[in-house]
Amino acid sequence: SSGSGVKWNKAPCRFCGTGCHVQVGVEGGKVVAIAGDPKAEVNKGLLCVKGYHVGLALYGSDRLTQPLLRKGDKQVPISWDEALDIIATRIQKDPKGFALYGSGQWTIPEGYTASKFVKGGLGSNQLDANARLCMASAVTGFLATYGVDEPAGCYDDLDACDVLIMWGNNPAEMHPVLFSRVIDRRSRGEKVTLIDIGTRRTRTSAFCDHVLRFKPNTDLAIACGIAHLLVEEGTWDKAFVEANCAFRAPSEPATLQGKAITFEEYRALLAPYTPEHVEKLSGVSQKDLRMLAGLFGRRDVRITSLWCMGVNQHTRGTAMNSLIHGLHLLSGHFGKPGDAPTSLTGQPSACGTVREVGTLAHALPGGRVVAEEKHRHQMEDLWNVPQGRIPAKPGYHTVQMWERFSTPSDKGGDIHTLWVQVTNPAQTLPNRHKLVDPSRKLADKFLIVSDAYPTETTRIADLVLPSAMWVEKNGMVGNSERRTQQWFKMVNPPGQARDDAWQLIAVAHRLFERGFEGMKDRDGRFLFEVKQDGKPVPIWDFAHYYDVNVDAHLFEEYRKTTRIKHKDLAPYEEYVKARGLRWPVVQQPDGSWRETRFRFSGFDDPYVEKGRDIQFYHSPTHDGRAQVWFNPYEPPPESPDDEFPFWLCTGRVIEHWHSGTMTMRIPQLQRAMPSAYLEMNRADARRLGVGNGDVVTVETRRGSLELPVWLGGRGEPPEGSLFVPFFDEKLLINELTLDAHDPFSKQPDYKKCAARVRGR
Numbered sequence: 001s002s003g004s005g006v007k008w009n010k011a012p013c014r015f016c017g018t019g020c021h022v023q024v025g026v027e028g029g030k031v032v033a034i035a036g037d038p039k040a041e042v043n044k045g046l047l048c049v050k051g052y053h054v055g056l057a058l059y060g061s062d063r064l065t066q067p068l069l070r071k072g073d074k075q076v077p078i079s080w081d082e083a084l085d086i087i088a089t090r091i092q093k094d095p096k097g098f099a100l101y102g103s104g105q106w107t108i109p110e111g112y113t114a115s116k117f118v119k120g121g122l123g124s125n126q127l128d129a130n131a132r133l134c135m136a137s138a139v140t141g142f143l144a145t146y147g148v149d150e151p152a153g154c155y156d157d158l159d160a161c162d163v164l165i166m167w168g169n170n171p172a173e174m175h176p177v178l179f180s181r182v183i184d185r186r187s188r189g190e191k192v193t194l195i196d197i198g199t200r201r202t203r204t205s206a207f208c209d210h211v212l213r214f215k216p217n218t219d220l221a222i223a224c225g226i227a228h229l230l231v232e233e234g235t236w237d238k239a240f241v242e243a244n245c246a247f248r249a250p251s252e253p254a255t256l257q258g259k260a261i262t263f264e265e266y267r268a269l270l271a272p273y274t275p276e277h278v279e280k281l282s283g284v285s286q287k288d289l290r291m292l293a294g295l296f297g298r299r300d301v302r303i304t305s306l307w308c309m310g311v312n313q314h315t316r317g318t319a320m321n322s323l324i325h326g327l328h329l330l331s332g333h334f335g336k337p338g339d340a341p342t343s344l345t346g347q348p349s350a351c352g353t354v355r356e357v358g359t360l361a362h363a364l365p366g367g368r369v370v371a372e373e374k375h376r377h378q379m380e381d382l383w384n385v386p387q388g389r390i391p392a393k394p395g396y397h398t399v400q401m402w403e404r405f406s407t408p409s410d411k412g413g414d415i416h417t418l419w420v421q422v423t424n425p426a427q428t429l430p431n432r433h434k435l436v437d438p439s440r441k442l443a444d445k446f447l448i449v450s451d452a453y454p455t456e457t458t459r460i461a462d463l464v465l466p467s468a469m470w471v472e473k474n475g476m477v478g479n480s481e482r483r484t485q486q487w488f489k490m491v492n493p494p495g496q497a498r499d500d501a502w503q504l505i506a507v508a509h510r511l512f513e514r515g516f517e518g519m520k521d522r523d524g525r526f527l528f529e530v531k532q533d534g535k536p537v538p539i540w541d542f543a544h545y546y547d548v549n550v551d552a553h554l555f556e557e558y559r560k561t562t563r564i565k566h567k568d569l570a571p572y573e574e575y576v577k578a579r580g581l582r583w584p585v586v587q588q589p590d591g592s593w594r595e596t597r598f599r600f601s602g603f604d605d606p607y608v609e610k611g612r613d614i615q616f617y618h619s620p621t622h623d624g625r626a627q628v629w630f631n632p633y634e635p636p637p638e639s640p641d642d643e644f645p646f647w648l649c650t651g652r653v654i655e656h657w658h659s660g661t662m663t664m665r666i667p668q669l670q671r672a673m674p675s676a677y678l679e680m681n682r683a684d685a686r687r688l689g690v691g692n693g694d695v696v697t698v699e700t701r702r703g704s705l706e707l708p709v710w711l712g713g714r715g716e717p718p719e720g721s722l723f724v725p726f727f728d729e730k731l732l733i734n735e736l737t738l739d740a741h742d743p744f745s746k747q748p749d750y751k752k753c754a755a756r757v758r759g760r
């Protein structure tokens with residue numbers, strides 16, 4: 001719109017972890033236009049097809065506008081008052097049987113509210129987020145290597161690298177604006193070598209100089225093979241490693257810390273990973289392996305690695321994350337612009353909310369963990385709740401939480417009330433019918449779901465709560481490069497839809513009114529009390545929530561927790577001015593606030609001691625050293641056999657975000673990609689007598705699904721492999737996927753299981 005009445009304001013895009021900034025045009029109380037934001041460093045004015053249409057995500061015709069309570073087969077409207085009472089009663093009766101399940105789509109203040117509500121208020125650790133299914137292995141990989149979570153590098157590496165290696169990663173579709181940063185450089189005549197190491201041909205492959213196909217799960221063998229060549233050919237960076245690294249290998253019993261080993265032991269463990277052996281295991285040629293090792297062995301090129309779900313959704317995800325970090329450390333390709341191992345996230349605030357705030361069953365805000373007494377006491381003091389309130393034992397991780405909810409109470413199913421916010425687990429949990437019980441057979445279980453639209457999960461809910469979304473509320477999120485971004489509410493939510501934080505605070509207040517001890521602080525005051533001019537503001541009231549900027553209040557409280565791991569955040573007003581700031585953000589002598597682009601690097605990171613090039617100041621071994629891990633290849637939990645001869649991989653497409661709840665309601669995106677499909681190799685299709693558009697049945701040991709075949713669509717899997725996207729609620733591929741998970745991160749593997757295909 002070019003109408004003069006349009007008011008423009010800034011916000012990050014609602015969808016992926018790239019964190020592009022958009023300009024939002026509002027007129028007549030409605031979002032009427034979206035434009036790229038030229039002031040935004042992340043996207044420099046560009047957006048992908050989802051970003052350009054993000055405003056329409058608010059205006060699907062079936063927004064949820066009032067609370068709904070299940071009565072038999074129907075969900076009937078009730079008031080907020082009744083809904084809050086129902087939830088408060090269930091929690092009051094059985095606080096330990098209550099769990100909250102959220103996601104990296106919670107804003108930072110919402111995630112912080114969730115943590116304070118469950119851990120500080122209920123004295124329980126039954127809080128987890130769907131980021132567990134998304135980047136939990138990235139977290140454990142960072143912790144095992146550097147002793148602290150989140151990348152050292154940032155998106156600036158994409159502007160400076162000579163070589164970009166994408167490990168099981170398809171940024172051309174999943175992080176398209178980031179990918180275009182690199183393609184732009186090429187179109188300006190810069191040379192950037194792109195390497196695709198993956199299990200299927202994707203849109204990214206089409207741009208790459210080298211496309212390496214490997215057999216599923218053998219990425220560990222490839223990484224070990226590169227390390228083996230670096231060591232044997234003496235091309236590893238001895239000076240960097242001697243100054244900054246130590247070596248580690250898996251221990252018995254297995255722990256995230258593993259055991260220390262010497263360089264000679266490391267070398268011996270790598271010895272079996274000769275190019276010949278790795279070629280046999282992985283299918284990647286010796287020539288290509290030598291090419292990769294040759295690049296890592298050079299000091300005159302800068303190498304950036306990118307990865308996301310291909311490495312994280314892996315039963316050996318922690319191990320593979322650590323191996324990629326290890327290759328960069330071993331070869332000294334670390335700590336200079338363009339030389340970085342950088343993991344990407346899928347959700348807009350996987351980093352900001354889940355990892356930094358710590359909305360996971362084992363975590364507390366600011367990088368703390370429930371297992372450490374000191375950390376618990378720090379949070380109990382900040383929240384002003386009695387010491388001992390937070391239990392030391394972690395709550396259930398996602399798969400366990402849903403297992404416990406779907407199991408009868410007399411058979412160990414000790415989660416009785418589950419509240420889901422900002423995610424759609426009935427579509428996205430692996431091995432869905434095992435973990436989610438859509439028939440609602442268990443009478444004593446109660447599912448509460450807050451969402452903006454009807455979803456697979458709201459359909460099976462006992463109580464549905466209508467949520468405000470994106471610019472219908474204030475918010476802050478944190479993207480893949482440690483960038484914290486802020487926006488203000490611009491339009492009203494429809495009907496009675498309310499912020500997720502308001503929903504939690506309103507229930508907390510209902511419990512407080514009933515005298516529930518957990519929602520009182522040490523002085524008997526309400527846990528979420530906000531004061532303005534010395535008087536408490538009733539933010540739990542429908543009408544008063546925006547009397548103060550609740551998000552700013554909660555953020556400033558949360559900010560106090562961020563120093564411990566050097567993840568310092570700036571005051572709220574700095575984020576109001578900026579298009580995001582990357583932490584640590586440290587105040588300068590002139591009073592200004594400076595962000596950090598390259599963590600652990602002396603030239604940029606304020607926490608590195610003067611005179612040092614690199615310092616891993618959160619080293620897991622407390623000696624300033626990062627850990628170069630050896631992790632062996634191991635076979636996957638399920639492989640193709642005579643009965644189920646194909647590999648099945650799942651993932652996303654550029655048009656749709658996550659379970660399609662928002663993007664399938666944007667007509668342009670829905671029309672562009674209206675339904676899920678089965679991608680298969682033409683040779684397999686010929687053998688099975690299957691043509692383009694034919695409907696076939698895909699089956700695994702867990703379920704079956706009829707899908708139309710799309711040959712030569714977005715890409716092509718190699719012979720013996722299948723690919724199905726998961727955005728389509730009518731074609732639930734997660735009925736078929738495997739719930740086997742990584743032993744450390746508990747993240748399931750959605751990328752490989754055994755399947756078969758039957759024509760009609």
Ligand code: SF4
Nearest residue numbers: 013015016020048051
């Ligand atoms: Fe950027 Fe991701 Fe939004 Fe696309 S979906 S505009 S890449 S943040």
